[in-house]
Amino acid sequence: MELAAGNPALEQAVRRSRALLHRRALVAGVASTVPIPGVDWAVDAALLSRLIPRISGEFGLLPDQIDRLTPGQRERIQKAVGMVGTILIGKLITRDLILRAAQAVGVRLTAKQAARYVPLAGQAAAAVMGYTAIRYLGEQHIRDCVRVAVAAQLRIPSAAQTEMVERVDLPHPG
Numbered sequence: 001m002e003l004a005a006g007n008p009a010l011e012q013a014v015r016r017s018r019a020l021l022h023r024r025a026l027v028a029g030v031a032s033t034v035p036i037p038g039v040d041w042a043v044d045a046a047l048l049s050r051l052i053p054r055i056s057g058e059f060g061l062l063p064d065q066i067d068r069l070t071p072g073q074r075e076r077i078q079k080a081v082g083m084v085g086t087i088l089i090g091k092l093i094t095r096d097l098i099l100r101a102a103q104a105v106g107v108r109l110t111a112k113q114a115a116r117y118v119p120l121a122g123q124a125a126a127a128v129m130g131y132t133a134i135r136y137l138g139e140q141h142i143r144d145c146v147r148v149a150v151a152a153q154l155r156i157p158s159a160a161q162t163e164m165v166e167r168v169d170l171p172h173p174g
Contacts, residue, residue, distance in 0.1 A: 004146055009156035013058040013149075014142060016159065020058075021138035024051045025131045032130025033123040040130060047134060048098045052088050052141055059145040060157045061089045073152070080151035086144040 004010040024047045031043035056062050066074055081089050149156060 004150075007150075007156070009158070010059075010146060010149060012159065013156050014146065017055045017058045017138075017142045017145070020054055021051065021135060021142070025134040025138065028134040029127040029131030032126040035123070040126070044130070044134060045098050048137060049093050051134075051138060052093050052098070055138065055141050056089060056145060058157070059149050060154055061145055061148060063090055063092060065157070066090050073154070076152040077148060077154065080148040083151060084144050084147045086141075086148070088141055089144060089148055 004014055028040070028044055028047055032040045034040065053062060057065065060066075061077070066077055069077070077090060148154070
């Protein structure tokens with residue numbers, strides 16, 4: 001929130017993104033308890049492939065939102081994206097991008113795989129790690145979006161505008 005620098009629209013976008021992130025991370029945590037190999041990875045990838053664009057949309061950073069901006073605004077966003085060093089802003093989210101982002105928490109994901117085979121305590125630990133891994137990736141993406149929005153002096157869409165974007169069918173990765 002401190003990155004939002006007192007900008008009310010930016011603070012609202014952060015709040016909406018965090019609420020969405022919390023709900024999706026809970027789903028990931030529950031999926032992590034299932035002792036079938038690969039289920040949690042598939043759920044995590046599916047959640048992230050939908051979550052990352054939704055968060056980007058809260059900040060006006062979906063590819064189609066960026067395309068509607070003036071050339072000067074698009075250039076400012078591209079420069080800000082380069083400064084932040086993110087690979088997930090302004091791009092169609094693909095399975096490869098999700099895998100590269102997930103490498104940042106790879107150790108947690110591997111430990112989660114092993115932990116869930118220990119009855120009860122292991123499944124609880126796997127659930128916590130699943131929640132934490134998704135939460136970490138989502139928080140990183142929110143921070144990146146805020147940094148880009150501030151650096152590019154981007155006008156943040158309102159909640160109503162964001163809802164309109166959500167109603168439009170977002171492209172499915174893969």
